[in-house]
Amino acid sequence: MKRSRSEPKFARDRVSMGVAIAALVLMAGWCVAGPSGLLAWSENLRTLDQRQKQVEQLTLKRDELKNRVALLDPRHADPDLAGELLRSNLNVVHPDEMVMMLR
Structure with a gap:
């Protein structure tokens, strides 16, 4: 039993x-x-490096735009930047100026 x-x-x-x-x-x-396993580890590191480079580039671009906005403040606009924008956007020049296109 x-x-x-x-x-x-x-x-x-x-x-x-x-x-x-x-x-x-x-x-x-x-x-x-798996998706977060050992085989995916190197791919995740590579993706992280790419994203960090993108963040650096976007940070530089943001800083350039912040500077440009600060220079265009209506209370104290930078005369050089205002003149550059007038010349490029409205095709305004002084009679004694010579325009040279560099491209």
Whole structure:
């Protein structure tokens, strides 16, 4: 009688151990090949470097635009920048000036 009771328990233990091992193998595979696993690590680092370069470029562009906005403040506009904008946008020149197109 003991033998008949231990056999189903032994079979149940083997099934539960098999399920546990399968779950561990699945989790290990996910850690290696998943979207945030070891194989994706180098791609994430490369993407991070690209994004940092983009942030640096956009920061420089933002600083240039901030400077230009500060120079165009109506209370104390920079005369050189105002003259440059007039000449480029409205084609306004003084009679004694010579225009040379550099392109």
